[in-house]
Amino acid sequence: MVTEAAPGGDAVDVGRGLTAGQVARRVELGLTNDVPVRASRSVWDIVRGNVFTRINAIFGVLFVIIMTTGYWLDGMFGLLIVANSVVGMVQELRAKRTLDRLSIVGQVRPVVRRDGTAAERAPDEIVADDVIEVGAGDQVVVDGVLVEAVALEVDESLLTGESDPVVKQVGDPVMSGSFVAAGNGVYRATKVGREAYAARLAAEAGRFTLVNSQLRNGINTILKVITYLLVPAGALSIYNQLSGDQALPEALRGMVAALVPMVPEGLVLITSIAFAIGVVRLGRRQCLVNELPAIEGLARVDVVCADKTGTLTENTLRLAEVRRLTGDDVAPVLAALAAADPRPNASLEAVRVAHPDSPQWTIEAVAPFSSARKWSGVSFGGGHGHWVLGAPDVLLTPEHPALADADTIGARGLRVLLLGRVDSRVDSEGAPGPVTAVALVVLEQTVRPDAASTLDFFAAQDVTVKVISGDNPRSVAAVAGSLGLPGAENPVDARNLPTEQEDLASTVDSGTVFGRVTPAQKRAMVGALQERGHTVAMTGDGVNDVLALKDADIGVAMGAGSPATRSVAQIVLLDNRFATLPHVVAEGRRVIGNIERVANLFLTKTVYSVLLALMVGIPGLIGLEALPYPFLPRHVTITGWFTIGLPAFVLSLAPNHERARTGFVRRVMRMAVPAGAVIAVACFVSYLLAYAGTASTDAERVRASTAALITLIASALWVLAVVARPYAWWKIALITVMAGASVLMFVLPPARALFLLDPSDTRQVGVALVCAAAAIVLIELSWRLGNRLTAR
Known part of the structure; x- marks a missing residue:
């Protein structure tokens, strides 16, 4: 042509x-x-x-x-x-x-x-x-026009929202971004590059970004509040320092020292680093993250909907038995059916491998396999008849005796197909019509060796696993039951699922194993779980999983799966191992949980910096004696390094298996605001008790600043100790090293000279430690109270 x-x-x-x-x-x-x-x-x-x-x-x-x-x-x-x-x-x-x-x-x-x-x-x-x-x-990767089509059905739901596949004929256009639901064909590319729809689709789907991230939105909300606080606190600090009797350089130092710690400079950085490192770690496990927010979504997952074939079992099948129900020789028929499909699915491929010598029969009509129909068929010329191959409980009437045999075989975890003869062409309206059962084709599938341990991991992490498959419910239940999945003994036939959304949600929420599920039902089941407040991850590898993968909070595709599933999934497991998924979920939890930890450190610093600036500035504003800011820029810098910066970086990389929850802003502020307020008050009291007034000498001011800094560092280290819980040896070592480095700063003469510190006044040091001890007690109490409120 x-x-x-x-x-x-x-x-x-x-x-x-x-x-x-x-x-x-x-x-x-x-x-x-x-x-x-x-x-x-x-x-x-x-x-x-x-x-x-x-x-x-x-x-x-x-x-x-x-x-x-x-x-x-x-x-x-x-x-x-x-x-x-x-x-x-x-x-x-x-x-x-x-x-x-x-x-x-x-x-x-x-x-x-x-x-x-x-x-x-x-x-x-x-x-x-x-x-x-x-x-x-x-x-379909570029736009084109069909030049060949054999029973071709194209799903354009990703473009138009229409869920029903569209039958395509020669001469019809096909658009990039759609995918083939059934049949096969050939098209000539008419629009390539940036003219094709796929270019715009890929640009939106694969962008390295944090859009629609609950965590990022929460941090932006916090930063917005902080910005409002910075304006009055910063203005007051500038006014206070520049209106006093200090020399201009000293006033500028105090002003900068007040402003620098107000900015949570490392929070956004640590967040970006945690996400980036998560991508790298997952990449080492051959896990492709198509959308960066998927890492965050994984941390919130509480339901995993898994397809059976390709997920719990290997994607390859083996023809175990052909049980003839009549005297027909079915070997040439099976060989001809397998040879008629140029792109056979796993079932037909198993038949083709077992019957490679196909007779040269003329093909008059083809009905390709469809997940919605659950059967395929071919009409042969020369008197060889019309044949169908598919699910016995779909092709036969409920009272047919062959169904009992198929059900018994399926209960052993085997896949059973019916080979049947029909009276009319398979592409005729109302096909297949009455089916004469000729043979049961039994296919064997191998359970993945790591499937049981993967299910055990999810059970331990309070993640519910639901097996959703197009296979016979009893067959699916047998596989799930062999892996010890709770609830597998009560499989649900999806053909009996209620259509009302509320009833569907109740059934799906309570069930564990579902069989004979159509692609549209998979999509509806995911939506029903989401309506119940669940965060749903959907795993799959076949074209029948595309719609559900797209609608799930997190779509996970196998690398060997169909191109359509890989294109819509946020996560692609290139190693095709279901056992990789626990590592993916664990990485998401590590990232989100640790960001919440370190956010407490950064925001506590911001709170006590803003409040301390207000406390120091208000006396001068109302006509009282103006107070110089207690710290120098070098003081707040080194304090930030030892109590926040370095510990936050280490904590952001630590293991963390706690499932992420909503309410990030509320939980963080519940810790940061009271802790920051306590530290600010303790530092201010310590400074007032040590400050000798405007007539004080430079040496006295240094000693007063030193006392306030002791209170600040001791209190901030306790916040670090609280945030680091529960303890592990390396966390204790981290806190000890940071505390030791802080002590050396006050003890070593070179460090004292470098940072302008003078802890020689033991009375002032004692007062500073008492203020720090009081702050520690109050921080501990506020943390325990916050935990109780959070638990409620």
């Missing part, structure tokens, strides 16, 4: 595809599918996004102010500009490399005809007028 190719200006033989010369001409004309593998940020975007930030701008201005005073050591916080930028860039670049590498491995590779040979090619190798073959489960 020859068709005119308008863009290239030459004729294309669709039977053989483009020639090498025709491909070269189209490449010269720029008619290529020049779409990036994924829309990850460019290196320049990553650099710009990490350097030119609001926090870096604030610190940059304050750094310049300190440099003008000549006290360069007080500008140590300027190192945060470098640290924030470098660490963020390195981690995001690592994540980008991991994502891009895995995207190439996991990308859809369409079968393209060229020079008479059909072979898989990368999407970016496709040119205009390429001839592309598609079968069930394949994604």
